[in-house]
Amino acid sequence: MDGSVEPLKARRIYLLLKERIGSGGLPPGSRLPGEPALAAEHGVSRVTIRRALDMLAQDELIDRRAGSGTFVRSHSPVRPLVADLSNVLSHIVEMGRRTGIRLLSFAYAHPPAAVADALGLKAGERTQRSVRLRLIDGAPFSYLTTHVPERIGLTYSEQDLATVPLLALLERSGVTVDRATQAIGATLAGPEVAEALDLEIGSPLLSLTRVVYGPTGEGIEHLHALYRPDRYSFEMELSRAGEGADRRWSPVPVAAARRDAG
Amino acid sequence: MDGSVEPLKARRIYLLLKERIGSGGLPPGSRLPGEPALAAEHGVSRVTIRRALDMLAQDELIDRRAGSGTFVRSHSPVRPLVADLSNVLSHIVEMGRRTGIRLLSFAYAHPPAAVADALGLKAGERTQRSVRLRLIDGAPFSYLTTHVPERIGLTYSEQDLATVPLLALLERSGVTVDRATQAIGATLAGPEVAEALDLEIGSPLLSLTRVVYGPTGEGIEHLHALYRPDRYSFEMELSRAGEGADRRWSPVPVAAARRDAG
């Protein structure tokens, strides 16, 4: 059906070499052992070694010169990464990049137990579930799944959701947003997400789960976001605060919208 | 020569499902979609799905009942996750969990260009590079690689590093730590890291890169940390601040050491 399966041994060697390059084990400009030598060293055939090197070359981590050898690129492959701390939307807009939203799905249904729990819903209560894709300069970087209790979700239209940030919609509807908790983790791309984000299945993703509460502690919104780490990362500035045993890092009051290299 | 190649698609699906179970996407006791449904969803054959489920069963993560279905084991191996925002070390200690450090490597050498850049080193200047593994209740959860300029690294011993947090060592040595920048992303486990963290190659990892600066802006420490997302995640509390167009999230002053589920 598919056929485009990635190699396995080749992939391992690719990851190994990539790690060595990234960690300085193979300094920039240095020459790698010849392909036959690498093949012998790793106990694989030369074809497999070449596959691994192909991937490194595609990442622009190495330069291959026929007759001469394979060299670690002196110039690192750069960082098209966007940046942000807690406020996802506005900073991007401020940075002047054109971002877009594509609404992939929109429906009212019974939420998964984990979501119902987090929002403090009664058994059987339904939510509005929407899946949106966020783009920057036309390239998708974020896959957002939100759940909003049905009664709140009815205060705006599907059309609204495809254009206006959800929190703005909520506050426009008179909902008072008070506080939120969020957790950042990592996961792998499944088939649907991989497809939407233009990735291969099994690619690493940044995951963010945020639960938004109103003043009385009732759940307002459950957001699950998946980010392509090569196009998006969380950046923040810290300052050293406290004294003695209580000395610790504390985040700088935001505002520090980080510049990006793009 | 070899021939015993591991499954590939099956392995991916295995990792994917394992991740979903571990992260609560598939709650304990819940029933998985049927094998034909999973096969269709992932675009693979049922045999492949069964291979993935075989692996999960071997991990005792699922129960398979012929005629009934496949269920996530209620016995939860899950959620020993730690939590924290910016100050990695102290909160864990406060939480009363026994944490440990294992020093994996310690040497002075020329750093990779990215590190030298970030620290603002002169060409040819060397750094002390150390790799440490952090454990919680005996289980590894974090793989730390630090670079410190040679002149600063010489103020403490290898033995110190294996027991005392690095920042404490630095401040004890009279170094003034002022501010830092950090970025959170996601990546895949390479061979060495996978081995150290007791993971399979290709597992997802949280990555944190922090650069610490002194009062005059000189680089003091470059930290690259990789976390097992099932054992560690970043959590934070946000409050809604600002007015009108400037309305945004802002992190709660820390202190809010988040409780964990034990």
Add this chain to the structure above:
DNA sequence: GCTACCTGTCTAGCGTATAAGACAATTGGC
């Protein structure tokens, strides 16, 4: 120029992961 080593490209073949489908055995709901 000559030589040694390198990457680039091709061939042939093996082992196995995967696909596609059939059928049996079990379970649970009606």
Add this chain to the structure above:
DNA sequence: GCCAATTGTCTTATACGCTAGACAGGTAGC
């Protein structure tokens, strides 16, 4: 009891990752 859906166990065929080797072309040192 009956029926639908499930897992368990086969079969056959295909796809492809990997091996092993040969050969061409480029590059650098002697």
